[in-house]
Amino acid sequence: MNLEIKELTTIKEMLVQIETIKFLYPKLSLEKYETFLSEMIAHNYIQIAVFENNVCLGITGCWSGTKLWTGKYLEIDNFVVHPEFRSKGIGKLLTDYIEKKAIDLGCSSIVLDAFTGNFPAHRFYYNQGFAPRGFHFVKILDEKKLTQ
Helix, strand or coil, X not given: CCEEEXXXXXXXXXXXXHHHHCCXXXXXXXXXXXXXXXXXXXXXXXXXXXEECCEEEEEEEXXXXXXXXXXXXXXXXXXXXXXXXXXXXXXXXXXXXXXXXXXXCCCCEEEECCCCCCHHHHHHHHHCCCCCXXXXXXXXXXXXXXXX
């Protein structure tokens, strides 16, 4: 495999990858994706994607922030690998890239959320050195606005 990792920083670059994102959020429309990205990019959101022959095999978003408990951190968000390319090292390429980026940014840690029932993702993240440190509680206010 001849793989290339790219940072996507513009809405235009990110919109092209919607079919890969839809493996995670199948109901996400292009219009809603563009609206969300417009808001997210304003908060330092970027995407990192793995390509082979210009075909996206895996993608993750990330953004950095600062919290009292951790200081500066990098958050992984919307991490997905094309189903046909899972268990082939694509996810590890993404997490390795994220880890280097976090170190370069001077972050103390990398954080992420995974859906409670997504056991394959839990196993993957454990294997990459992640461990649960707490619960991310959610109170749904309007279910119609959710993409998942």
